[in-house]
Amino acid sequence: MRHLMSPLDFSVAELDGLLELASDIEKHPQKYAHACGGKKLATCFYEPSTRTRLSFESAMLSLGGSVLGFSSADSSSASKGESVSDTIRVISCYADICAMRHPKEGAPLVASQKSTIPVINAGDGGHQHPTQTLTDLMTIRSLKGQLGDLTIGLCGDLKFGRTVHSLIHALIRYPNIRFVLISPEELRVPSYIREEVLQNNNIPFQEVERLEDAMSQLDILYMTRVQRERFFNEEDYVRMKDFYILDKQKMSLAKEDMLVLHPLPRVNEISVEVDDDPRAAYFRQARYGVYVRMALILTLLEITVSDAPDGKEQSC
Ligand code: NCD
Numbered sequence: 001m002r003h004l005m006s007p008l009d010f011s012v013a014e015l016d017g018l019l020e021l022a023s024d025i026e027k028h029p030q031k032y033a034h035a036c037g038g039k040k041l042a043t044c045f046y047e048p049s050t051r052t053r054l055s056f057e058s059a060m061l062s063l064g065g066s067v068l069g070f071s072s073a074d075s076s077s078a079s080k081g082e083s084v085s086d087t088i089r090v091i092s093c094y095a096d097i098c099a100m101r102h103p104k105e106g107a108p109l110v111a112s113q114k115s116t117i118p119v120i121n122a123g124d125g126g127h128q129h130p131t132q133t134l135t136d137l138m139t140i141r142s143l144k145g146q147l148g149d150l151t152i153g154l155c156g157d158l159k160f161g162r163t164v165h166s167l168i169h170a171l172i173r174y175p176n177i178r179f180v181l182i183s184p185e186e187l188r189v190p191s192y193i194r195e196e197v198l199q200n201n202n203i204p205f206q207e208v209e210r211l212e213d214a215m216s217q218l219d220i221l222y223m224t225r226v227q228r229e230r231f232f233n234e235e236d237y238v239r240m241k242d243f244y245i246l247d248k249q250k251m252s253l254a255k256e257d258m259l260v261l262h263p264l265p266r267v268n269e270i271s272v273e274v275d276d277d278p279r280a281a282y283f284r285q286a287r288y289g290v291y292v293r294m295a296l297i298l299t300l301l302e303i304t305v306s307d308a309p310d311g312k313e314q315s316c
Contacts, residue, residue: 003112003119007133007170022295036065042095043069046102056099059293085114092116118300126160133166135289148175155182156224158189163263172203179205180214215253223262247271
């Protein structure tokens, strides 16, 4: 049985297979419409979410399965003091697969160690968010046609932004990737990522503070919001929150074919006037999130769908 805690849990070949499957699902959704008949997905969310939880639920429903779960710690027995280890042992009796989001780093990993069903990390504190990374990879691959030979600007809260941490881990495995890390001094990527992930793997990167200084060299601009809930005090958040605002004027400095990605939710960091720019890909990105999660559920449940016209599923 496999879980997904980090993008590194899949080899590059496995990731490519998963993205290929997601593209096939996008093209032929009917083929997969009953693949998970009789299967249940539990969404255990101890932290707020719109896209991740609903795209998981939409994914399972599109596969013909059903969903159950809770969307806040308050509405679960965590509020009575139950541990995630006990909760997952019980959920294992009710569902076939579980997506878990938790404010504590490592909580989904702890759950996976006691689970008898596959557990997917749907975001753990400021640590990792591997299914957002699958979404980001599918967006880049679909819209750019490749995952290598790219200069990627990561902008905003690179310290607490778990989507950025997971994306860096995943992208360094593709050839000729260069990063431009755009953040205020206080929100730079954690030193373990700079040293152990980037420097130790000889990945070229540059750190800058001004978005304008990076814009013209980028193939992808990945914007992120300042992670208010991870700040120790509100004053620091207020000082940082509008540090970057991507607007039309800054977009005029970018390549014609640069893509703007954002895991969403957006606060102020992308002005709504950018939404109509053909390079703004963040809403398309949210759609890809459903296809990759469908592919992930099938992969972890070890369900293959045949190419027969009726798409009759087989379990292996
Ligand atoms: C991200 C998250 O939860 O880390 N959202 C998401 O899942 N799409 C990004 C964020 O909250 O800023």
